[in-house]
Amino acid sequence: xxxxxxxxxxxxxxxxxxxxxxxxxxxxxxxxxxxYGDCHSIQDVIRSAPRWKKxxxxxVQMSAAGSLPVGTQPPSRILRDRDINAPDASSLHACxxxxxxxxxxxxxxxxxxxxxxxxxxxxxxxxxxxxxPAISSAVxxxxxxxxxxxxxxxxxxxxxxxxxxxxxxxxxxxRTVDGIQNPRVALLNIGVEPSKxxxxxxxxxxxxxxxCTTNDRFHYxxxxxxxxxxxxxxxxxxxxxxxxxxxxxxxxxxxxxxGRRLQHTFELxxxxxxxxxLARPALSRLKEEIDPVRYNGASFLGLTSTVVKSHGGAxxxxxxxxxxxxxxxxxxxxxxxxxxxxxx
Amino acid sequence: xxxxxxxxxxxxxxxxxxxxxxxxxxxxxxxxxxxYGDCHSIQDVIRSAPRWKKxxxxxVQMSAAGSLPVGTQPPSRILRDRDINAPDASSLHACxxxxxxxxxxxxxxxxxxxxxxxxxxxxxxxxxxxxxPAISSAVxxxxxxxxxxxxxxxxxxxxxxxxxxxxxxxxxxxRTVDGIQNPRVALLNIGVEPSKxxxxxxxxxxxxxxxCTTNDRFHYxxxxxxxxxxxxxxxxxxxxxxxxxxxxxxxxxxxxxxGRRLQHTFELxxxxxxxxxLARPALSRLKEEIDPVRYNGASFLGLTSTVVKSHGGAxxxxxxxxxxxxxxxxxxxxxxxxxxxxxx
Numbered sequence: 001x002x003x004x005x006x007x008x009x010x011x012x013x014x015x016x017x018x019x020x021x022x023x024x025x026x027x028x029x030x031x032x033x034x035x036y037g038d039c040h041s042i043q044d045v046i047r048s049a050p051r052w053k054k055x056x057x058x059x060v061q062m063s064a065a066g067s068l069p070v071g072t073q074p075p076s077r078i079l080r081d082r083d084i085n086a087p088d089a090s091s092l093h094a095c096x097x098x099x100x101x102x103x104x105x106x107x108x109x110x111x112x113x114x115x116x117x118x119x120x121x122x123x124x125x126x127x128x129x130x131x132x133p134a135i136s137s138a139v140x141x142x143x144x145x146x147x148x149x150x151x152x153x154x155x156x157x158x159x160x161x162x163x164x165x166x167x168x169x170x171x172x173x174x175r176t177v178d179g180i181q182n183p184r185v186a187l188l189n190i191g192v193e194p195s196k197x198x199x200x201x202x203x204x205x206x207x208x209x210x211x212c213t214t215n216d217r218f219h220y221x222x223x224x225x226x227x228x229x230x231x232x233x234x235x236x237x238x239x240x241x242x243x244x245x246x247x248x249x250x251x252x253x254x255x256x257x258x259g260r261r262l263q264h265t266f267e268l269x270x271x272x273x274x275x276x277x278l279a280r281p282a283l284s285r286l287k288e289e290i291d292p293v294r295y296n297g298a299s300f301l302g303l304t305s306t307v308v309k310s311h312g313g314a315x316x317x318x319x320x321x322x323x324x325x326x327x328x329x330x331x332x333x334x335x336x337x338x339x340x341x342x343x344x
Numbered sequence: 345x346x347x348x349x350x351x352x353x354x355x356x357x358x359x360x361x362x363x364x365x366x367x368x369x370x371x372x373x374x375x376x377x378x379x380y381g382d383c384h385s386i387q388d389v390i391r392s393a394p395r396w397k398k399x400x401x402x403x404v405q406m407s408a409a410g411s412l413p414v415g416t417q418p419p420s421r422i423l424r425d426r427d428i429n430a431p432d433a434s435s436l437h438a439c440x441x442x443x444x445x446x447x448x449x450x451x452x453x454x455x456x457x458x459x460x461x462x463x464x465x466x467x468x469x470x471x472x473x474x475x476x477p478a479i480s481s482a483v484x485x486x487x488x489x490x491x492x493x494x495x496x497x498x499x500x501x502x503x504x505x506x507x508x509x510x511x512x513x514x515x516x517x518x519r520t521v522d523g524i525q526n527p528r529v530a531l532l533n534i535g536v537e538p539s540k541x542x543x544x545x546x547x548x549x550x551x552x553x554x555x556c557t558t559n560d561r562f563h564y565x566x567x568x569x570x571x572x573x574x575x576x577x578x579x580x581x582x583x584x585x586x587x588x589x590x591x592x593x594x595x596x597x598x599x600x601x602x603g604r605r606l607q608h609t610f611e612l613x614x615x616x617x618x619x620x621x622l623a624r625p626a627l628s629r630l631k632e633e634i635d636p637v638r639y640n641g642a643s644f645l646g647l648t649s650t651v652v653k654s655h656g657g658a659x660x661x662x663x664x665x666x667x668x669x670x671x672x673x674x675x676x677x678x679x680x681x682x683x684x685x686x687x688x
Contacts, residue, residue: 140601141601142601142604142605153534156534156541156542157542188590190497190500190585190586190589190590190593197500197586198500198586225589225590225593226589226590226591226592226593226594226595226596226597227593227594227596227597227598227600228597229594229597229598230594230597230598230600230601231597231601239590241534242534242541242542242587243586243587243590245534245569245570246532246534246569246570246583246587246590246591247570247590247591247594248570249534249569249570249571250570250571250573250591250594250595251570251594251595251598252570252571253570253571253572253573253574253575254571254573254574254595254598254599255602256571256574257484257485257486257574257575258599258602258634260486261486261630261633261634262606262630265626265627265629265630266623266626268626272623272626275619275622275623275626276623278619278622279610279616279619279620279623282609282610282612282616282619283609285609286605286606286609289605290602290605
């Protein structure tokens with residue numbers, strides 16, 4: 001298993017991506033990585049952390065690649081101006097090229113979502129019948145299996161037929177990754193009555209009902225509201241990328257505020273501080289359970305190969321989770337199984 | 345101060361609306377209420393709770409009004425079929441009519457958002473220059489003042505100029521309600537770069553920048569992502585009703601799950617249960633602080649009178665907060681001050 005890492009992507013570059021990569025190598029002994037980017041910076045990070053064993057460092061390779069600032073221009077501009085085969089292409093281009101050329105099984109980047117999607121789509125191509133990749137990520141739920149929401153920002157204007165594609169992609173992923181044979185799929189809306197919502201979601205609802213009369217790959221539940229993301233009674237929630245992104249970022253923001261409020265509550269006076277010491281094991285377990293870092297790593301579904309996007313602001317541990325997400329998708333042969341499932 | 349209550353609205357009807365009304369009367373001695381709906385059901389609830397003092401009950405009136413099931417038909421259908429002046433109009437129609445005819449200063453309903461908006465808009469009319477009401481609600485933030493998000497579901501397809509109107513309405517409300525002279529206003533988007541998002545938000549961004557070159561009623565910050573709803577650094581966040589509604593419902597769902605997780609954490613074994621007893625005062629205070637019930641009551645901004653919508657699933661205490669929201673808007677003369685502010 002060999003994964004290409006865009007070392008220069010994200011808010012912190014090699015400091016996070018290389019550290020996170022080494023952490024993933026430690027956890028997964030049959031994994032090897034190539035870091036694409038500025039070799040000096042990459043080596044600096046590797047050298048500054050002498051605790052890594054030789055058995056980890058032996059599985060690291062490096063490849064020089066340009067690192068123009070990511071996310072500063074619209075993706076179309078970047079694409080137009082840059083050739084993926086050019087020697088001065090960005091670290092993102094280089095690691096997607098490695099996947100295209102069979103040098104890596106998958107790639108992971110914390111770069112600009114639109115750029116990753118555009119470059120990957122052009123270089124790797126789509127599964128037959130799929131128009132555009134959808135970004136999907138697992139979300140913590142109240143019990144049992146996670147819920148996958150898609151799209152999370154790759155497609156901001158989605159015609160109804162794209163939402164149907166997202167539903168199919170999400171369902172096949174849940175079958176493959178979570179082993180659920182009859183995934184429960186719903187459309188995100190602002191009410192459950194058929195009259196609610198935009199014309200687009202109402203048309204997608206019609207199309208999905210029609211699709212499910214001739215196909216039993218998933219169970220279509222109809223509309224759900226935003227709170228159903230977390231209840232655990234739905235496996236896949238479909239929406240356009242604008243709405244999905246807002247829902248995700250809003251949740252992250254609320255979780256952070258509530259976490260801080262909880263902490264302040266226990267720092268109020270000597271008594272609460274004492275109680276917090278007693279409560280520490282329980283609260284640490286809760287923190288670990290609900291830690292969004294564990295869910296870092298969004299998949300671009302619909303591409304012919306595995307491409308995982310890490311949160312731009314993730315730390316090294318978060319980035320290592322994104323790599324392990326890519327590892328598990330490669331292990332499961334997710335793109336191939338999605339392609340099979342969609343023609344079944 | 346006299347407020348008209350749609351007793352039949354919401355998931356629980358009089359059981360919640362009448363109880364909530366009596367609770368609001370107890371808290372606000374100069375308030376009186378008329379409950380519109382089925383007088384038998386209303387009286388049943390009043391009678392079944394003998395604890396209410398005469399000083400509360402003396403301020404209650406009732407008025408018989410039809411109660412067709414709400415929310416079962418599309419709003420346009422209901423509007424077309426029903427005349428607000430008809431004797432068999434719904435309880436919602438009756439209480440909006442009371443406001444129109446000057447019999448009440450404001451009305452509160454837990455009914456169907458689209459129906460409330462459509463009936464109120466037609467019967468009460470809009471502030472000059474405003475096209476459509478926007479629903480706005482206060483949201484808990486990390487410090488200090490609440491953040492108001494609008495629209496929350498009344499307008500699912502918003503042209504850019506409507507988003508500008510929402511920004512202006514929100515800003516004037518914050519000036520009036522929270523006394524902030526230079527409110528900080530932002531547009532909700534999926535990134536902060538000017539190239540991000542739909543054409544609609546990008547055009548609204550241009551219009552708002554242009555508006556602020558000649559008008560200093562608020563400080564326009566540009567784009568923010570969903571997590572900024574809770575940070576407290578923005579006073580007003582503007583979005584279309586679909587996105588706002590999803591963000592709101594998603595937050596409610598996440599808050600519920602995290603609350604339950606916290607509770608489970610403390611119920612795990614005898615030690616955590618012991619700790620939870622010691623932590624109870626602190627946790628109760630936290631629960632009270634972050635209780636979404638305290639923020640129940642969404643305002644329809646842009647109408648010539650105060651109309652407040654309670655959450656359909658709110659309990660009596662929640663409904664009483666929605667009434668108190670209406671009381672404070674009437675006290676502040678919010679619709680008049682919005683009208684003044686918008687022409688300033």
